[in-house]
Each structure stands twice: as C-alpha cells, then as structure tokens.
Amino acid sequence: MQKESMILGYARVSTGGQDLTQQTEALRAAGCQKIIRETGSAGANAPRPRLRQALKSLDPGDVLVVTAIDRLARDTRDLLNILHEVKLSEAAFRSIAEPLVDTSTELAEVVIAVLGIAAKWERGRIIARTTAGRVQAKADGVKFGRKPTLTPHQMREATLRVANGETQRAVARTYNVSQATISRLLAGRTETEQ
CATH class of the missing domain: 3.40.50.1390 (Resolvase, N-terminal catalytic domain)
Known part of the structure; x- marks a missing residue:
C-alpha cells in the first residue's frame, strides 16, 4: 500500500x-x-x-x-x-x-x-563589498586578527636575546608563549629585513 x-x-x-x-x-x-x-x-x-x-x-x-x-x-x-x-x-x-x-x-x-x-551575482557583490570594506578599514588603520601575544618591546627584546645566542625555547618560556610564537616572530623579522 x-x-x-x-x-x-x-x-x-x-x-x-x-x-x-x-x-x-x-x-x-x-x-x-x-x-x-x-x-x-x-x-x-x-x-x-x-x-x-x-x-x-x-x-x-x-x-x-x-x-x-x-x-x-x-x-x-x-x-x-x-x-x-x-x-x-x-x-x-x-x-x-x-x-x-x-x-x-x-x-x-x-x-x-x-x-x-x-546567487552567483549576489555572492560576487558580497565579496566585492567585503573586500572594499577591508581595504578601507586597513587604510583607516584597523588591525585584523588576534592581538599580538607580545608587546612591541617584548618582540624587540626576544629578537635580541635569540640573536645573542639564547634558544627560542628559553626565550618563549620567559614570556610564557609557545616556541612557535618566537619562531613566527623571527621569521617575520627576517622577511621584513630582506
């Protein structure tokens, strides 16, 4: 049935x-x-x-x-x-x-x-508006993403300590951050210095 x-x-x-x-x-x-x-x-x-x-x-x-x-x-x-x-x-x-x-x-x-x-057109318009908004926000000085774990002073200090021979792990422990944080900091410094 x-x-x-x-x-x-x-x-x-x-x-x-x-x-x-x-x-x-x-x-x-x-x-x-x-x-x-x-x-x-x-x-x-x-x-x-x-x-x-x-x-x-x-x-x-x-x-x-x-x-x-x-x-x-x-x-x-x-x-x-x-x-x-x-x-x-x-x-x-x-x-x-x-x-x-x-x-x-x-x-x-x-x-x-x-x-x-x-739908495709609508999605394109949303992306265009979002992109324009992000560009304008960046131009206005808005920072995106999570706030840095280390202050600018701590970043400079950590970079100097590693440059003077301290291990990344030891420096990371001092600031209570992961070694990856110090590694990314150093990679960012190297890229901007080149």
Missing part, C-alpha cells in the same frame, strides 16, 4: 516576539495537511532544526509549501541548497507569494537556473 502524498507547510519567524498566525492561516488555505513552525531563527548561521525536520520528512510526491521564499531561505544560495534537498527527496516545492517558484511545473528549471545566476 502506497503512502499518500502530503502537502507540508513550513512557517518561520525570526524572533519569538513575531507571530506565525498569518503564515499558518495562509498555509492551511493552500491545502497544507501539516504545518511545521519555526521561531527564533534570526541570524545568518542560526540553526533551523524545524526546517531540517521538514526536509527529512519529505517523501516522493510530497509538496513543501511556504508563504514566501524569505520565510524559507536567508539568501539565494540557501534557497538553491534547500531546493536541491527537496529534489533529492523527489518532492516538490511551492511558494504562495511567488507562484513561479513551483518545482512541479515545467517552468521550474528555468526559474531555478535564474536563481542560480542570481
């Missing part, structure tokens, strides 16, 4: 203070037999355990429905990854607000291809 296909709704709000009522009502009106609700998933890397549950529960022939794409995915790349998971389950995806994003139609492949191009 074959299991009947299910229309599964997924509703999400970013914070606990928001309400899922409108999404839930729209999903019910769209014929969803089961609705999985997620709250408090704000942030680019915040886990979405209920989304994982929804994707794992999809069987061939099922349909995952959302009220709008932004309730499902954080960006285009995220959407493409989710659509790929839906496809691997041999299920379909539909968005109420964006009817062209319906993987059960012939137009779906074209829409997904366009989304792929948009």
Whole structure:
C-alpha cells in the first residue's frame, strides 16, 4: 500500500516576539495537511532544526509549501541548497507569494537556473563589498586578527636575546608563549629585513 502524498507547510519567524498566525492561516488555505513552525531563527548561521525536520520528512510526491521564499531561505544560495534537498527527496516545492517558484511545473528549471545566476551575482557583490570594506578599514588603520601575544618591546627584546645566542625555547618560556610564537616572530623579522 502506497503512502499518500502530503502537502507540508513550513512557517518561520525570526524572533519569538513575531507571530506565525498569518503564515499558518495562509498555509492551511493552500491545502497544507501539516504545518511545521519555526521561531527564533534570526541570524545568518542560526540553526533551523524545524526546517531540517521538514526536509527529512519529505517523501516522493510530497509538496513543501511556504508563504514566501524569505520565510524559507536567508539568501539565494540557501534557497538553491534547500531546493536541491527537496529534489533529492523527489518532492516538490511551492511558494504562495511567488507562484513561479513551483518545482512541479515545467517552468521550474528555468526559474531555478535564474536563481542560480542570481546567487552567483549576489555572492560576487558580497565579496566585492567585503573586500572594499577591508581595504578601507586597513587604510583607516584597523588591525585584523588576534592581538599580538607580545608587546612591541617584548618582540624587540626576544629578537635580541635569540640573536645573542639564547634558544627560542628559553626565550618563549620567559614570556610564557609557545616556541612557535618566537619562531613566527623571527621569521617575520627576517622577511621584513630582506
């Protein structure tokens, strides 16, 4: 006996203070037999355990429905990854607000291809903005990375001590740092002196 296909709704709000009522009502009106609700998933890397549950529960022939794409995915790349998971389950995806994003139609492949191009473009723009921001920050004197373990005075002192014959290990012990820290310090000095 074959299991009947299910229309599964997924509703999400970013914070606990928001309400899922409108999404839930729209999903019910769209014929969803089961609705999985997620709250408090704000942030680019915040886990979405209920989304994982929804994707794992999809069987061939099922349909995952959302009220709008932004309730499902954080960006285009995220959407493409989710659509790929839906496809691997041999299920379909539909968005109420964006009817062209319906993987059960012939137009779906074209829409997904366009989304792929948009994701690539979006990623390129993010990289360009990030790079420009880093360049500007460096020009403004912002230092990136962890703060140095040794002060400039300790760095000069450690370099002189090793140059005068003390071992890197002994110098490292004095400053309570690893020998690798002293080794990197000396390598950096040598590179800048050349």
